[in-house]
Amino acid sequence: MALTDALAIAVAELEDEQVMSLVKERLGAGTPALEIVGRLQEGMTEVGRLFEAEEYFLSELVMAGEIMKDAMDELEPHLKGANQEFKGNIVIGTVRGDVHDLGKNIVVMLLKGAGYNVIDLGVDVPSDKFIDAIKDSKAPLVAMSVLLTGCQDAMKDIIADIRKEGLDVKILIGGNYVDEIVKENVGADFFGTSASDAVKYADQIF
Amino acid sequence: MSSQMEKAYQERLNRYVTALNVGKPDKVPIRLQISEFSAKYAGFTLQEIYYDAEKNIAAATKLIQDFDMDTCPGAPNLWWAPLHDAVGAKYLKFAGRDLEENRQFQYVEEEYMKPEDYDAFIADPTKWIMDCLLPRIHEEFAEPGSFRANMALVKGAAAMVMDTGAKAQAAQMWREQYGYPTSIAGMHKAPFDTLGDVLRALRGIMIDLRKRPDKVLAALDVLVDHNIFYGMATSGGNTTLPNFLPLHRGAYPFLNEKQWDTFYWPTLKKVIEGLWEKGIRTMFYAEGNWTPYLEKIAELPDKSIVFHVDQTDIDKAHKILGGRFCISGNVPNTLLSYGKPEEVSDYCKRLIDNYAADGGFIMDAAGVIQYDAKVENIRALVETTREYGVY
Numbered sequence: 301m302a303l304t305d306a307l308a309i310a311v312a313e314l315e316d317e318q319v320m321s322l323v324k325e326r327l328g329a330g331t332p333a334l335e336i337v338g339r340l341q342e343g344m345t346e347v348g349r350l351f352e353a354e355e356y357f358l359s360e361l362v363m364a365g366e367i368m369k370d371a372m373d374e375l376e377p378h379l380k381g382a383n384q385e386f387k388g389n390i391v392i393g394t395v396r397g398d399v400h401d402l403g404k405n406i407v408v409m410l411l412k413g414a415g416y417n418v419i420d421l422g423v424d425v426p427s428d429k430f431i432d433a434i435k436d437s438k439a440p441l442v443a444m445s446v447l448l449t450g451c452q453d454a455m456k457d458i459i460a461d462i463r464k465e466g467l468d469v470k471i472l473i474g475g476n477y478v479d480e481i482v483k484e485n486v487g488a489d490f491f492g493t494s495a496s497d498a499v500k501y502a503d504q505i506f
Numbered sequence: 507m508s509s510q511m512e513k514a515y516q517e518r519l520n521r522y523v524t525a526l527n528v529g530k531p532d533k534v535p536i537r538l539q540i541s542e543f544s545a546k547y548a549g550f551t552l553q554e555i556y557y558d559a560e561k562n563i564a565a566a567t568k569l570i571q572d573f574d575m576d577t578c579p580g581a582p583n584l585w586w587a588p589l590h591d592a593v594g595a596k597y598l599k600f601a602g603r604d605l606e607e608n609r610q611f612q613y614v615e616e617e618y619m620k621p622e623d624y625d626a627f628i629a630d631p632t633k634w635i636m637d638c639l640l641p642r643i644h645e646e647f648a649e650p651g652s653f654r655a656n657m658a659l660v661k662g663a664a665a666m667v668m669d670t671g672a673k674a675q676a677a678q679m680w681r682e683q684y685g686y687p688t689s690i691a692g693m694h695k696a697p698f699d700t701l702g703d704v705l706r707a708l709r710g711i712m713i714d715l716r717k718r719p720d721k722v723l724a725a726l727d728v729l730v731d732h733n734i735f736y737g738m739a740t741s742g743g744n745t746t747l748p749n750f751l752p753l754h755r756g757a758y759p760f761l762n763e764k765q766w767d768t769f770y771w772p773t774l775k776k777v778i779e780g781l782w783e784k785g786i787r788t789m790f791y792a793e794g795n796w797t798p799y800l801e802k803i804a805e806l807p808d809k810s811i812v813f814h815v816d817q818t819d820i821d822k823a824h825k826i827l828g829g830r831f832c833i834s835g836n837v838p839n840t841l842l843s844y845g846k847p848e849e850v851s852d853y854c855k856r857l858i859d860n861y862a863a864d865g866g867f868i869m870d871a872a873g874v875i876q877y878d879a880k881v882e883n884i885r886a887l888v889e890t891t892r893e894y895g896v897y
Contacts, residue, residue, distance in 0.1 A: 354759070358712070358759055359765055399612045400612075400615075449840060451610065485843075
C-alpha cells in the first residue's frame with residue numbers, strides 16, 4: 301500500500317519529531333483527533349508490513365512503538381467523548397510466573413495499529429484475571445505470551461481454566477519457544493512465531 | 507583421588523577437548539547445559555536450589571550419578587539467591603521470595619542506566635557502577651557511604667566468595683569422586699549485551715541506536731577490555747575449557763543488518779579475539795536464530811569458538827563453520843518437554859549422521875534445559891548418543 305498522507309508516511313519512516321509536529325499542527329488546525337489516530341494507524345500498518353517483509357527489524361518496531369506512545373499521549377485529552385470505532389476486542393497478557401513483556405508489548409502495538417481495542421493485562425497474569433477480562437469485554441480472541449519453556453505449564457493451566465468456564469474464545473500463543481508441539485500440548489488454537497502473526501490471526505477472526 | 511576416577515576424568519576431558527579442537531574423539535561427546543531440570547530430577551523445589559547451596563550441588567551430583575555424559579552440567583542455580591538478598595537486589599525475582607516455590611527466577615528489565623549517564627559511564631565505568639548503578643538496583647546501597655551500604659558491600663562480597671568457593675569445591679569433588687570435568691570455565695558477554703541487556707534495556711538501547719549512536723559506540727569500546735578481563739577473571743585463566751558467552755540482542759531479528767555490522771559485531775569480535783590470544787576459547791552460545799550472521803562469524807580465527815546452535819539453521823552452520831569450528835547443540839527444548847523418547851532418539855541420530863561424522867561435534871540441547879524437560883527424554887538423548895555416537 302502506497303501511503304499518501306504525510307503523517308502516515310512519517311510514522312512508517314520512523315521520523316519521530318516530524319510525527320509530533322504534524323500531530324500538534326493538525327490538532328491546532330481543528331482536525332478531529334480520531335482522524336489523526338487513523339493516519340497514525342495507517343503508518344503502523346505499513347511498519348508491520350515492512351517487518352513482515354524483513355525490511356524492518358525489532359529495533360524499528362521498538363522505535364515505532366515509542367513514536368505511537370508519544371503521539372497518543374498528545375492525542376489522549378482530545379479523544380475524550382470521541383466515539384472510537386474498533387475492529388474488535390482482544391485480551392492479552394504474559395502468563396503467571398513470567399514477567400517478560402518485550403514481545404507482548406510489540407504485539408499490542410501492532411494490534412492497536414491495526415485498529416483493535418487491546419485489553420492489556422500486563423505480566424504474571426493468573427487465570428482469573430484472564431477470565432474476568434474475557435467476560436467483561438466479550439473478546440473472541442485472547443493472546444498469551446510466554447518466553448521460556450519453563451513457564452509453559454502455567455499457560456496450559458490457564459487455558460484449561462478458560463475452557464472450563466465454557467467461554468467462546470480463540471486462544472493465540474506466542475513466545476521464543478512456541479511451535480506446533482507446544483500449541484497442541486497447551487491446548488491453544490493458534491501460535492505465532494513473529495509479531496505480525498498476531499495481526500494475521502486477528503484479521504481471520506474479526 | 508582414586509586412579510580409576512582420574513582415568514575416567516581424563517578420558518571424558520580428552521573426548522570433550524578433542525571435539526572442541528574440531529578433532530574426532532572415540533565417541534560424540536555429550537555436554538548438557540542444564541539448569542532447573544536438575545532440581546526436578548533430584549526431587550528439590552526451585553526455592554531449595556536457589557537458596558540452599560548444598561542441595562544445589564547435590565542436584566548436579568545426582569545427574570552425573572545417573573547419566574553417562576562427558577561433562578558435569580554444573581549446579582543448576584545461575585544465581586545463589588542469598589547473595590542477592592544480602593544486598594537487596596531489586597532486579598531479580600526468586601522462588602520463595604517473590605515467586606511461587608517452583609517458578610523459575612526472573613530478571614526485571616528496566617533502564618537502570620539513563621541516557622544522561624553515558625558520559626560518566628564512558629569516562630570511568632567502574633566509578634559509575636559504584637556511584638550510580640549499584641544504588642539504583644540494590645535496596646541496601648540506596649545511600650552510598652552509609653553504614654548500611656558499607657555493610658552490604660561486606661555481606662555481598664562475603665556471599666560471592668562463599669558461592670564461588672562452594673562451586674569450585676564441588677568441581678573438585680565431581681572430578682575426584684565421579685571422574686567428571688565441568689563444561690565451562692568462566693563467562694563473558696558481548697559488549698552490546700552488557701550495555702543493551704543490563705544497563706539500557708531493550709527499549710533504551712534501540713532508541714539510542716537512532717538518537718545517540720556515537721555515545722553507544724564509545725560505551726561499547728570502553729567495554730571491550732572490561733569484558734576480556736571479566737572472562738579472564740571468572741575463569742581463573744583456565745585455557746582448557748571454553749568461556750561461556752550467552753548471546754542475546756545479536757540474534758535475528760533484533761537488529762537490522764547495518765546495526766549488527768556497526769554496533770554488535772566489531773566489539774564482540776575484539777573480545778573473542780582478545781581472549782583467544784590468551785588461549786581462551788569462547789563457547790558462542792547463540793540463543794535464538796543466528797543464520798544471517800554465519801558468514802561474519804566465520805571471520806573468527808579457527809577453533810576460537812564452539813558455535814552452539816539453538817534455532818540457527820544447523821545445516822548452514824555446519825556448511826559455513828564446520829571443519830574450522832566445533833559445533834554443538836540443537837536438540838529442540840520443546841521436543842525434550844513435549845516429545846516422546848523415540849522422537850528424541852531419532853533427532854539425535856539425525857544430528858550424528860549429518861553433522862558429527864568428521865568430528866568437531868558435541869551433543870547438547872538447543873537451549874538451557876529447564877524445569878519442563880521430561881526425564882525419559884533426557885535419558886533418550888544421553889543413551890542414544892552413547893550407543894549410536896561411536897566413531
